Amino acid sequence: MSPSVQAFMDQGADFVVRDSLPDLVRGMNELTGHDAVEFGTVAREVADRDLQMANVFGKDPQLAMVRGARALINERLIRIVKPAPLLDPAAGPLIAVRLNILTRKTLGGLETDLQARVLRPDGQPMPGLYAAGEVAGFDGGGMHGYRSLEGTFLGGCLFSGRVAGRCAAAALD
Ligand SMILES: Cc1cc2nc3c(=O)[nH]c(=O)nc-3n(C[C@H](O)[C@H](O)[C@H](O)COP(=O)(O)OP(=O)(O)OC[C@H]3O[C@@H](n4cnc5c(N)ncnc54)[C@H](O)[C@@H]3O)c2cc1C
Known part of the structure; x- marks a missing residue:
């Protein structure tokens, strides 16, 4: 276990760490204080995902991307954890993380x-x-x-600052 993941497991206010799926779902609901997470739904999703994990010809697009990425040696070297079935005890414990909504982009x-x-x-x-x-x-x-590409925003932000500064200076001439 990497030290940073371990620190989150030990101290993360939004982390639920359990050894079994029923306990994990119970812990998620205890954390939020209501029963929004339904065990049957989670169990079905996890079972589906683990079936796809076991099948190298599976159709799950996320796992296909992971498999494709891992064809490159640098991907295999830099990832801390190898992909594994979620319910494989050797890959445990199970970790759930409560997500919080935040504004990522104001879009102007x-x-x-x-x-x-x-x-x-x-x-x-x-x-x-x-x-x-x-x-x-x-x-x-x-x-x-008009069609910005994700990952290229910062350059345009900096460039627009340069443009704004130059045009403001020119307007003062
Ligand atoms: C999670 C995340 C990942 C991203 N990844 C990438 C990436 O990989 N590549 C890329 O190119 N772009 C990325 N972006 C987008 C990029 O970071 C932003 O587009 C860029 O930082 C915006 O710069 P900015 O100076 O316009 O605004 P901001 O960086 O948002 O700066 C605005 C500043 O104004 C301050 N402010 C707000 N209100 C007031 C007020 N009333 N008085 C005084 N100060 C105020 C704020 O505190 C803030 O410091 C990412 C953005 C996020 C959130």
Whole structure:
């Protein structure tokens, strides 16, 4: 067990660690204080997943991706844990993690043009107001075009800051 996973298991307020699936589901419901997690549903999903795990020709797309990735040696070397059936006692214990909702992307709010000028509802620039970064939308307000690619936002955010700064400076000339 890696030290960081062990630390979460020992101290993680959102972690439930148990040796059997019924105990795990009971622990999940105790953590949240209501019975939202239904044992039958979890047991069925886990059994389905473990069947797919046992079958190298299985159709589960996530496991197919894992198998494909593990064809590369660097993938096999950097992963801490080998894929295993969830109910394999040798791969235990079972760990459930309570998820919390957070805002990952604001997706902007201010419409800008490619000079980073903030536009009014009528499409005209608001004098003296510039916006850069995600507040202007994906990757700095469409600096990569309308279809941004996940993982390329930061570059556009930085670039839109440069554009905003340059255009603001030019407007003062
Ligand atoms: C989990 C996650 C993973 C990501 N992974 C990638 C990735 O792999 N590659 C990639 O390119 N992009 C990635 N992104 C997107 C990228 O990180 C963001 O698009 C980028 O950081 C946005 O930069 P920003 O400066 O526009 O906004 P932010 O980084 O959100 O900065 C806004 C700042 O304003 C501050 N602020 C807010 N309100 C106020 C206020 N009223 N007064 C003063 N300060 C205020 C906030 O505290 C914050 O520091 C990821 C984003 C997330 C959340």
